[in-house]
Amino acid sequence: MMVVKSLLLHEVLTRSDPESVCIIDTHEGRTLSYGEFYASASRFAGYLMGLGVKPGDRVGILLPNGWRFAASLYAIIMCGGIAVPIDYRSSEREVEFYVKDSGAGLVVCSSERRVDESTGVRVADFLEDASDGGASVLGGSLGGVEDACIFCTGGTTGIPKGVVLTHKNILTVLRGLSAAWGLREGEEVFVQVLPMTHSGGLNCCFNTALYAGGRCVIMRRFNSEELLNCIEEYRVSVLVGVPTIYGELVRKLAVSHWDVGSLRVCFSSGASIPEKVARDFERLTGVAVNVGWGLTEASPQLTVAPLGVFKPNYVGLPISGADVAAFEGDKRLPMGAVGELGVKGEQVMKGYWNNAEETRRAFNSLGYLLTGDVGYVLPEGVYLLGRRKNLINTGGYKVWPHEVEQAIMENPHVKEAAVVGVEDEKYGEVVKAFVVTDGKITQEELKAFCRTLLAGYKLPRIIEFRDELPKSSVGKILHRVLKEESENKGY
Numbered sequence: 001m002m003v004v005k006s007l008l009l010h011e012v013l014t015r016s017d018p019e020s021v022c023i024i025d026t027h028e029g030r031t032l033s034y035g036e037f038y039a040s041a042s043r044f045a046g047y048l049m050g051l052g053v054k055p056g057d058r059v060g061i062l063l064p065n066g067w068r069f070a071a072s073l074y075a076i077i078m079c080g081g082i083a084v085p086i087d088y089r090s091s092e093r094e095v096e097f098y099v100k101d102s103g104a105g106l107v108v109c110s111s112e113r114r115v116d117e118s119t120g121v122r123v124a125d126f127l128e129d130a131s132d133g134g135a136s137v138l139g140g141s142l143g144g145v146e147d148a149c150i151f152c153t154g155g156t157t158g159i160p161k162g163v164v165l166t167h168k169n170i171l172t173v174l175r176g177l178s179a180a181w182g183l184r185e186g187e188e189v190f191v192q193v194l195p196m197t198h199s200g201g202l203n204c205c206f207n208t209a210l211y212a213g214g215r216c217v218i219m220r221r222f223n224s225e226e227l228l229n230c231i232e233e234y235r236v237s238v239l240v241g242v243p244t245i246y247g248e249l250v251r252k253l254a255v256s257h258w259d260v261g262s263l264r265v266c267f268s269s270g271a272s273i274p275e276k277v278a279r280d281f282e283r284l285t286g287v288a289v290n291v292g293w294g295l296t297e298a299s300p301q302l303t304v305a306p307l308g309v310f311k312p313n314y315v316g317l318p319i320s321g322a323d324v325a326a327f328e329g330d331k332r333l334p335m336g337a338v339g340e341l342g343v344k345g346e347q348v349m350k351g352y353w354n355n356a357e358e359t360r361r362a363f364n365s366l367g368y369l370l371t372g373d374v375g376y377v378l379p380e381g382v383y384l385l386g387r388r389k390n391l392i393n394t395g396g397y398k399v400w401p402h403e404v405e406q407a408i409m410e411n412p413h414v415k416e417a418a419v420v421g422v423e424d425e426k427y428g429e430v431v432k433a434f435v436v437t438d439g440k441i442t443q444e445e446l447k448a449f450c451r452t453l454l455a456g457y458k459l460p461r462i463i464e465f466r467d468e469l470p471k472s473s474v475g476k477i478l479h480r481v482l483k484e485e486s487e488n489k490g491y
Contacts, residue, residue: 009148009167009207010077012174013038016213020186025067026230027220032067040128041071045078051124053106055080055145059124060099060107062115064088065196065220068126070206072108073149073196077167080145084162085197086152089473092116094160098152102162102353150353151199153296162353165199169299172346173203174211176319180304181238181265181290188214189262190238191230193222193245195473199300200270205240214238222475224248228258235262243273244475246281246289247416253284263287265307269294271476272384272402274409274417278310292316293384295371297362299347303382312406317381320347323368326376330365338376340388342368390479392421394429397457401431401479404460407453408433413441416469419460420483433460434469434482 016022018035025031032040053059059076061083063069069085076083084102086095099107099121106122107115115121148170150162177183190209194201196218209216217234219226222245230236246268253260263285268278269292278289288308293315294300302324305316318324322345326333333339348369351359363369374391375384385400392399401419408417416436421429435446443463450459470478 008077008145009170010041010074012171012207012210013041013074016186016210020213021215022210023067023070024215024217024234026217026226027064027066030067037067037071037074040067041074041078043128044071044075044126047127048075048079048081048106048124051106051122053079053081056147057081057106058084058102058104058150060084060086060102060104060115060121061197062086062088062095062107062109062113063126064110064112065192065218067218068110069196070218072126073202076108077148082147082164083149084152085149085202087195087197087473088113089195097160098162101152101160102150147350149199151197151296161355161358163199163296164350164353165299166350169347169349170203170207171211172320173299173301174208176322176347177204177208177301177304178212180316180319181267181307183208183212183214183238186213188212188238188264189234189236190214190216190240191227191234191236192216192218192240193227194240194242194475198474199296200294201240201474203299204267204269204301205238209238222248224252228252228260231263232259237262237264239263239266241266241268242270242475243268243277244416244471244477246273247277250277250280250284251415254280260285260287265290267292267304269301270474272313272386272405274406275312276406276409282310293373293382295373297349297369297371298322298343298345299349301347302343302345305381313375313383313385314380315375315382315384318343318345321345322347324377324382325368327364327368327370332366336376336378338374338385341371341373341375341377341382341384342366343371344368390420392419392429392431394421394424394431394457395427399431399458404431404433404450404454404458407450407458408435408446408460410453411441411446411449413437414446416477418469418477418479418482420479420486422462422483422486424461430461431458432462432464432486434464434466436466436469 016034022034022037023032059081108124148167192205196202267290282288292304294302303316326339327342328339404419405417418434422432424430470481
């Protein structure tokens, strides 16, 4: 396995054979070797430096998934700048906020989408041959650069904040994932289907692929059939996704055949994957879904389950020496006790950008980052029960939404489910389920099905059928949006 001692992320590129394939961009039909990718990023870094980018400057990236995004990221880092990836699906208002909040004076764009330069922000078009520089970009002057990226996140409050991740933070996760997955140096083929603008998509997939000297097949966006074609054509060995992606793949593989025998690691994080989806995926592919737990503030990965191990609520062992424990405020609870999970480790963020108060509130007095997730720790690893803010209190009984979602998903007519608590005059809150089905089941039939699996107080009192559920750009179901819609309706 590759060992990277440097604290500069871009130096990962120099550890691999310059002739070996680094990137396959399926949208542009472009393949780059490590040498070609390094040279392209280096040339663009020279161009950015010519525009005045210097160490510590924040530079936004408003580009879709692809080799140009990747080259821009590494070019900014080569300059000693701090990259600010901006979700390509963001509204103009959101883009303006992210740029202003980070203090980015320059944003890398394409002809397809640009920022409003009237706000005083400069635009840099990604140009392949922008400069013949590069050799002068990578001197020893960047040795003191610490910060690598600022990722935008809503955190536990829904208010956008900039998470500052250092080179050391990110490299800690790359080392941990490489060890947990037993990556074979120079042999793995990753497929990038999650947005590269998010820490999970970027660090758990693309950057880990490069760290291991592998190749990364980059898709512009998720499409289940195109993804399966990529796995078959490029003999993909590592898939990094979220539960909704695995649900889509199960539905496709159940009715059509693709050769997915090359898959070795199929990682799912970001939300709890329904047990039925995980079982069906393993049955159809022969590969057990590998789960983990993390958050943007931890670069993002904190735990990973041993390969081949899947069990309810289990999210694996801490990686890279992270210390995970359950807390009640500042009090560390004994092993096995349920509480809010806190973590210390080299992957934990430096802090929120220009927001000392929120940074202070994120940690307890013992220096642990409080994650907002509730669970417990045993010798074999960490168990996750759900988000503290999502716990439903119905008549004094506590209900975890994911437990109800798991039960609903057991029904063969259900495609997706999301559960929230809604206000109720008698019980304080009751359980409401939003469900996407195949149209072959009624609400009463689904309620009857749930009665066979759940205690009475956990049953959804309200079931609302939907054609689709709102999702983030990484495919996570947005429970907060569903709860707000229910509050606006009054049920």
